Amino acid sequence: MNHSIRPATTEDLDDAAGLLAAAFHDYPWTRWSIPAEGYSERLEELQRLYLAHALDHGLVLVESQLRAVAAFLPPNAPAPTEAIQERVGELLGERLALLAQLSLPAAADGAWTLETVGVDPADQGAGLGTAVIAAGLELIDERSSGTAGVALQTSATSNERLYQRLGFTTAAATANPSGPVVYSMARAAARAGHS
DSSP states (O other): OOOOEEEOOGGGHHHHHHHHHHHTTTOHHHHHHSOSTTHHHHHHHHHHHHHHHHHHHSEEEEETTSSEEEEEEOTTOOOOOHHHHHHHHHHHTTHHHHHHHOOOOOOOTTOEEEEEEEEOGGGTTSSHHHHHHHHHHHHHHHHTTTOOOEEEEESOHHHHHHHHHTTOEEEEEEOOTTSOOEEEEEEOOSSTTOO
């Protein structure tokens, strides 16, 4: 089934953040990394902050009816502003110290990163996640002439299968003593001999 995918606009950010908050409500990583008090509100604001950063410095795509969203950052994207980082720290509260202790593998040099992808829970299983990711990968291949890989991290084993269908392989599984295992995955550059 063909889905209509388009670049996100600033006007989409609130709805897209709400969609991601719903999609990630029971996700192992967010349940572990975000304090339980005010969890839903914190999650939605975090998603809004990250999406705005990706819209400014990378690529955010949405399904035309805002049932799915994916955000990618290029390898040269700047770090979020100090104000964003401070607000993220406030939202994560005491969990920030635990996050700082976790050492995850870095993406390969020159690789884009798939920062987030989510599908409205009412529409999951209809291929929307695959469609919005595939559209992003195609644009990255076009922008880089096929020379850029793409990396991601997930803490849900069910997501591994989705990403494998899109050409990703699992590079590492990082044990987290107090939380979920994090799977680092990568998709090689479309043109052989490049990374």
